[in-house]
Amino acid sequence: MTHLLLTATVTPSEQNSSREPGWETAMAKDILGEAGLHFDELNKLRVLDPEVTQQTIELKEECKDFVDKIGQFQKIVGGLIELVDQLAKEAENEKMKAIGARNLLKSIAKQREAQQQQLQALIAEKKMQLERVITLINMKDIWKLNKHHLTSLQNQ
Numbered sequence: 482m483t484h485l486l487l488t489a490t491v492t493p494s495e496q497n498s499s500r501e502p503g504w505e506t507a508m509a510k511d512i513l514g515e516a517g518l519h520f521d522e523l524n525k526l527r528v529l530d531p532e533v534t535q536q537t538i539e540l541k542e543e544c545k546d547f548v549d550k551i552g553q554f555q556k557i558v559g560g561l562i563e564l565v566d567q568l569a570k571e572a573e574n575e576k577m578k579a580i581g582a583r584n585l586l587k588s589i590a591k592q593r594e595a596q597q598q599q600l601q602a603l604i605a606e607k608k609m610q611l612e613r614v615i616t617l618i619n620m621k622d623i624w625k626l627n628k629h630h631l632t633s634l635q636n637q
Contacts, residue, residue, distance in 0.1 A: 518527070527534065
């Protein structure tokens with residue numbers, strides 16, 4: 482532990498009673514100030530200069546304000562991140578719905594194409610049946626004509 486010994490030499494001329502009251506206190510403050518010791522407003526002995534102490538207090542308050550603002554910023558950013566996450570989930574859900582709808586449309590298109598092919602095959606089959614029926618009718622007409630012609634030849 483270091484002890485500080487304060488000594489002051491006072492000359493007889495300085496001991497003059499015509500001095501202002503409190504000059505000893507001022508002189509002691511100067512000597513203490515040179516040693517890095519200061520008195521605060523309550524006349525308590527302090528190691529730091531009152532101006533440095535005031536700056537330290539102001540810095541401490543500014544730091545507290547800064548920390549509070551950082552806390553508010555973190556809350557805002559946290560809320561923003563939650564909102565973005567929620568929007569991303571909703572976008573993903575919509576994307577999945579769109580993919581499902583696209584797949585459904587492809588499936589419906591394939592079903593329609595298959596149905597169209599079936600209907601075209603049915604049309605082709607019905608055309609063939611129609612052609613057979615027309616051929617049969619023509620053959621029947623020819624047969625009737627031949628029969629009629631044969632009957633008329635026999636009657637002659």
